Amino acid sequence: MINVFQPTVGAAELDALSEVFASGWLGRGPRTAAFEAAFAAHIGVEPAHMTFLSSGTAGLFLAIELLGLGPGDDVVLPSVSFVAAANAITASGARTVFCDVDPRTLNPSCDDVERAVTGRTRAVVILHYGGYPGDIAAVADFCRQRGLMLIEDAACAVASTVSGRACGTFGDIAMWSFDAMKVLVTGDGGMLWVRDPELAARAGRLSYHGLAQDSGLRSAARVPHRWWELKVRDFGRRVVGNDVTAAIGAVQLSRLPDLLRRRAEIVRLYDELLADTPGVRLPPPLPDGHTSSYYFYWVQLDATVRDAVAADLLQRGIYTTFRYPPLHKVPVYGARVVLPETEQAAEETLLLPLHAGLDDDEVRTVAGELRAAVRRHGAGYEEEQR
Template sequence: MINVVQPALGERELDAVREVFESNWVGRGARTDQFETALAGHLGVGREHITSTNSCTSATFIAMELLGVGPGDEVVLPTVSFVGVGNAIAAHGARPVFCDVDEATLNPNAADIEAVLTERTKAVVILHYGGYPGSVAEIAELCRDRGVRLVEDAALAIASTAGGRACGTFGDMGVWSFDHAKILVTVDGGMLYVRDPELAARAAKIAYFGLEQRAPGRSGPSSSFHSGYDQALRSRTRWWDYDVTSFSGRSTTNDVLSAIGTVQLARLDEFIARRREIAQAYDAGLADVAGLRLPPPLPAGHTSSHYMYWVQFDGGVRDQVARDLFERGVYTTFRYPLMHRIGAYGSDAVLPRAEAAAEKTLLLPIHQSLSDADVDRVIAEVRDRTAARLGGARAA
């Protein structure tokens, strides 16, 4: 089976994990600090604005807490989003308000966001669908003008940029995912960017029980390992004492996963280059297939992480083609099921462009482990089954 997504992990990652084991420190420590610092450099932001977490969803929950989202508030997000975002909003007592998306890119534009803003809107959360930046600059400007906070779900956009600026850094906060299905994989993990320095400092405390002072045993063998002792000695307090500033849980990562992440980040350019090659091969190999639409070209100044490659079918044959491909060993899927149709969120929105896209969009395999033979096989199978299904539909 050719998978839709697949990690690229090897000897370099194993060596990094072995080094962590040999250090006798596997909790949060020097390697987590190293990963956070490296990722901040990749994003072009200060290290103090970055907090690592155990998942992107945890980062989103922390973002909602930092923004003070609560009962009576509304948070706007595109209906093509992941349930982790909706859950973070609803769990804080706020109401998710879903907006429509562009039928071809599955990203919202500023007008889609503006159409559902009200006086109760506390924040906007946008997803960079498939790694496409979308109208992020325009949406950020809209949110600033309306006094609404913007959170970017950049889980699919680890290397995406618009105008030379990293996705995830346009708004007030950004979140990333490093789980087993992403481009940069730490097995499980996430990251939170917070623009405001005071809120960024709070984020790190919320991620670890709301503790005011980091105990030395938590920090590990890093520059911060001795800081607890030094600070305690200067203030004549005991280094094992701490205070609690919020009633929060534990959302931190550890040095084992961070060591993997540091290696993966060093390999990110090669990963993105390979994914770009695959996207270009699909563009060339599927361009002339009747009844099949490909992702639109990126606007000038935009770069994509190429996390997803999607095609859209005329004639209502998407599901049949997906079944055909699965039977031939090519796994495909659709992401993400429309959130305004999920009963738990209590939405009665009618979003025609998203609903149309959800009935015809299919994600093809794209990951850096695909061989040229795999790509050729996917192209051949998609061409064959699309022609067969659409031919049958026309005949009927």
């Protein structure tokens, strides 16, 4: 099977794990702090504002809590988003107000966001679809003008930028995901950045039981008298990352330029192989000044053939998918809205395999099988067979 997502890990990650095991300290400790600092440097922010977590989803839930969102509040979210964002909003008691997206980029425009704002809107959550930054600079300006908080779901955008500025640093809070399918993987894990220093400190407490003190084993030089006594500042939970996953993450971060280079090569090869293929629309080009993490590579087909093409590819050992199914269609969120561009994109879009482990022959196989499947199911195929 040629997988749509696949981690790229090897001996260097194993060596890092061996060092953690030999240290005898597997929990949150010095390697966690080092990974937070290294990722902060990668993004271009201060490490004190960064917290390594057990998942990106935990970061979304913390973001909603840190901003005090709840009953009576509206939060705008593009319908093409991962379910975790809508769950985090809805679980707080706030109302998720879904906005439309551009049917080609699957990112919302600033106008899409503005149309969804109500008199009760307090925050906006933006996903960078497939690692493509989208209209984030304009959305961030709009939110500042309206006094709205902006949360960036940068799960797909570990290295995406606009005019040299990292996605994740345009808003008030951002999270990144490092699960086993992402560009940078730690198995499970995520990173949370909070602009406000007081909220950043609170994020650290909320992620570890609301405690205000460090473990004595983690920082012996700063251990207070009777360090075992609890100082609970917030009613938190345990969603921290640890030195095992942080060690993997540090190696992955050092390899990130090579992983991104390979992804970009695969995208260019798909573009070349699929150019001018009847019935196949490729991802739109990036605007000037934008860089992508190339998490997704998507094509768009006629809605009448998309599912049949996907089934054909699966039978031939090529796994494809669509992410993310429209959340406004999920009954539990109680949305009563028609989003025509989102609904069109959801019926036409198909993600092709894209990960650093793909070789050129596999990319050619995917492209060739896609072209053949589209011909089989496209208009006029029956006449060709007669």
